[in-house]
Amino acid sequence: MGKKSTNILFIIGILVIGFMPPNSFADLIELIQQGDNALKVGNVKTAETAFAKALELDPENYRLLKSLGEIKFETGQYAEAEKLVTRMLDLPITKGRDVLVHLKGESEPLEAELVDATVMMIPVDAGAAENGDFEKFLKDSLNAPMPHYRLFFKKAGKIKLVLK
The missing domain is CATH 1.25.40.10 (Tetratricopeptide repeat domain)
Incomplete structure (x- = not known):
């Protein structure tokens, strides 16, 4: 394609974009x-x-x-x-809830179905006794409910909560 053709295409492109x-x-x-x-x-x-x-x-x-x-x-x-x-x-029923989940420690993504997009869960250690003020300071933000996905893992046949 010659330089003249390229210039003409460029000008046409600019005009098309301008009138979109x-x-x-x-x-x-x-x-x-x-x-x-x-x-x-x-x-x-x-x-x-x-x-x-x-x-x-x-x-x-x-x-x-x-x-x-x-x-x-x-x-x-x-x-x-x-x-x-x-x-x-x-409206058609959506089937777009199938996802691939990449978890730490897994070499391959796992096939799952999204059950709930947001589940609020209080961490397991929320009620654990603190050893001092500094540890309490570090853990305070963890005591609040944290958002998770509820996923059905197809191969395992189990529902699990996964941190967002």
Whole structure:
């Protein structure tokens, strides 16, 4: 390919990029955040508007269907809430919960199925007696519940908690 052809392709590429629509994924994230923030301060109408606009960008987003459906139900818009719930029920069942888990001491990843994304668990040594103030200082942060994954390990046939 000659230098002239490369320059023409470069100019066409710049023009295409310049006329592309704005990134809808960024808009989607921003709208979801607007809706969440509006709900936190009790501004249901703003949340409803933000979630509705976000749903236009991603019509099969379960979280948006659920959030908007809850708002519609709570504000007495039962027919619209029912439509959103029906859309949720029509969504395909996701099977994306199969994961490969890399554990310390294991040379190969283990096949597992994600059961729960966040399980809060208090560490086993949380009730252990401290030997002094310094040890207590070091262990205080460990006494709080810690997030874990609940995973079903397929080969072992057992469910285990794994620290996030």
